[in-house]
Amino acid sequence: MQLIGFLILFPLVVAALLLLVRGDGLRNAIVWISAVVIAAGSIMLAVQYLGAAWTGFVFSSQAIDLVACAIGVAISAVVIGFGVKYKNYLAVGLAIVQLVGDLIFEFGFAHGTHVEVGLYIDPLSVVMALIIGIIGSGICVYALGYMVDFQKHLDEHGEGLTDLQRKDRRPTFFSLMFLFLSAMFVIVFSNNMIWMFTGWEITTVCSFLLIAYTRTDEAVRNAFRQIIMNMLGGIAFLAALYFAVLNAGTLSFQDFILFGLGSPWLVAVPVCLLAFAGLTKAAQMPFHTWLLGAMVAPTPTSALLHSSTMVKAGVFLLIKLAPLFAVCMVPAQMVILVGGLTFMLCSFMAISQTNAKRVLAYSTIANLGLITACAGVATPEAIWAAILLVIFHAAAKSLLFLCVGTAEHHIGSRDIEDMDLLFERMPKLARLMMIGIMCMFIAPFGMLIAKWATLVSFVDSRQMALVLLLAFGSAATFMFWGKWLGKLAGIAGSPENVELDVHPSEWISIALMAALALIACLALPIMSKMLVEPYITSVFMQLGSDISVDNLWITSILAAFVFVVMFAGNRDSKAKRADVYLAGVSVDSDGRVYRNSLSGETTATSRNLYLDSIFGEGIVRRPGEILCAAIIIVAIIASGFVPPVL
């Protein structure tokens, strides 16, 4: 209990402190120390509550409710302020709706509804706390070095920018990062749905401010896209709270779920609305564009939004709602279809992208789609798979983002085609990036195990449309990861090593992510037993009969083998070096230059296949958005009068 309070409040204090600190040295010290403290705190929490079932803590206070309401008002005020300043009246309108809804709810509607058990902890929140505490604070440490380079770049190349855009806003940046962590802890530990909603809204507005960090037109535009989409979700969440009070008479999340299990027809609408909120936050189609737009932000922001926080809040809510999906058909079908379609279509669109960060973004959305679909299927196997996907995705994706961020600063591009020869130019980084990529999609790594479990659970629950979506979607994932991996693997000559001046803080956090991915892959059977299965048993009272432990061990042995291949001197030093075959006379083999028929010199160039004519955004995006939007609209309307279980 104290530990939970500490995890929520400590980042808040740090955030306030960082706002005041201007010097680099002091900031480094504060971020380092507090990152270690938060990580240690979440590990202690995990040790303390390992395997424990749902534990509630009686904790309520009128004051906190009022503070939550005040925060809600402040959030709306911030959005309205920015909306007026940048003349985005849609955002202003939504903020006003939310503000009014918030105030009526607090002072008129739900004033009498009291939640005794304000905080709780269960195995799922332990998993989430570990992800937020370790990966989230690791990203904060990474940001220290990254933001130095980022600011230097702004100072040196910022001729065309206004003073506002060039301003060193790092104190705010780090402050927001820690505020984000605190809000995430609030979300995963709050049983009081008002508090949870407050955390939810804080993450929304924090990411708004982080995306708009550079204040360029593009950044501001994308930030507003984010806030509009997420405020739609926020308003749906608020509406769900109204229904929860109205139909279930409670604002305790646990009571709400228990009540829903008993009378599903009364909770179908709020569940649908909550699921809608989860879908917006998890950037499912048609709301996926906010996550793509978020790529304009500095890379640590992307890493934070994508891997450990923000989007994970969305899927966390969906996984928590899983027991209700099992009894409410309409929201379950909505979540399943939107998740499955998003997985397949975003995997398709990832093929056509050359920008590394966009590939990562699409793959994030796709994976979240898979988690979403699993949550909707709501069998023990599916939830097992969903939680494993959350874990592996957090570790591997943050590793990849940090690698791409560092590579971008040192090769000056985030285009995959420019990552040619990275194996030589940034040997350590390229290997780590390759490991990250492999973790994302291929056996024997955990991500694929989770996908496998997903497949099994889809088949077992007779979700045949999902099986097809999964089959085609995962084939596409092979293509876009495989060709990126190949680009990284290229070796020619001995180009200059450009990774020597990477900041130590970046190395340390990249190494941390790699170590986490490694541990997660190698210790998969143990992790499954210690972290994931307790949640499954506590919620479903039974374990899914799934992938046998033997198979898990086989995969971890194979994973270890891959790590050895990648890192233990995979260069055959005895082999004589040969030139590449260029069907003519090579002038410079490393540069692929050959003498052409006119005795001139020609450079052979080759690009990867991007299959734009089949999987281009222009072709896939619109139908996907329309389809998913239609599904969501129909489901929300239908949830009002279609009986929960047919």
Add this chain to the structure above:
Amino acid sequence: MSFIATLIGTVAFAIVAPILGCLLAGLDRIISARMQGRVGPPLLQPYYDVRKLLAKDNVSVSGVDGVYMTAALVFTAFAGGIFFSGGNLLMSAFVITMAGLFFIMAAYSSRSPYAELGAGRETVQVMAYEPMVLLMAVCFYMAAGTFNAGGVFSLNAPVILYTIPAFVGFLFILTIKLRKSPFDLSTSHHAHQELVRGTTTEMSGKTLAKVEVMHWCETVLFLGWTGMFFVWAGPVSLILGIIVALAAWFFEIWIDNNFARVKWQAMLRSAWAVALVCGGINIIVLMFM
């Protein structure tokens, strides 16, 4: 228990599959020659080729392709071991994909334009056949009630009775997996093609020998998958499985000799259409059974 069995199976597969695969490859070349009105090479020609390649000098463009190919071979052996020790079919399919990935990386590592193009096409090939492989496994699971290949021995009737569409779809993508014309886009068994030798352009000596051995093992594994559809309780059915596998293999050689290579667009579209139709229909039918 099954863990130990897998390890034993892997070692056994690593010994037996190259021998069987080598004989099959030799037979393939003889049959192809006969189809073209030639006598063809000796049965052990693939073995001679590999022995020669092993004796060649150690030369490499990138220096890492040999290591990647070793990894690919190890994964192929594991995939075979998992399958033939009665293990999980999906697992076997995933691990063989890993082998394919290392093969692709070996090709990319040279940065040769030809090898890169070949490797790019290879990723498209994987993408083309992967859905059908997954759906085939799903159909098998729905019909047999288990993903374990060993599970067929406790069935009352072979899986094929319920999975004819999936089997047909699998035969279609088997052509891609065995790198047979018209789908031998990334590299071909036959010399002289527009990409020089595609993925294997820059590989020589030992590395190329590893590629050959990997192909042998892959052939044995995929024919094992094919035969699995026809096996049920009783050892006699094993013979039926082997006969069907060999017939499918003969059919693939016939296709190889009778069809010209297509473009990747045609391969991708046809393979996905087949997967969607065959796999989809089969799954829906099994769902209602």
Add this chain to the structure above:
Amino acid sequence: MGYASKSPWVIHYDASSCNGCDIEVLAALCPGFDVERFGIINTGNPKHADIFLVTGSVNERNISVVKQIYDQMVEPKVVVACGICACTGGIFHDCYNVIGGVDKAIPVDVYAPGCAVRPEAIIDAVVQAIGILEEKSKALKESKKGA
């Protein structure tokens, strides 16, 4: 016999000349004669080939190409000069740009004269080349052991 002689993969290159020899070489490799009986495969890739069949004389334009192909072949390797032009420059020997036979560019192991070179001569030369290949293969093995 070692394995090198059982699996001689060839690559052919037409340096210059009237193309007569080139046509003869390709004709000898075509399915009608079924050289695959002896394990011979016509590879299009120097990195896979053991025997280099060159036709035509070497001139200023193509000498670097001939050298490059030879360099890219992996040891052990042998070179067969097919036709009189490849052997000595032949009828083109005193052309303004002709340097001479293939041996002006790379070491030649077997000479198969003729204009155009007869199939019998090609086969004869390749058989000899296989013998030399075998010897070189053994020598390489010895040197590896020694090293």
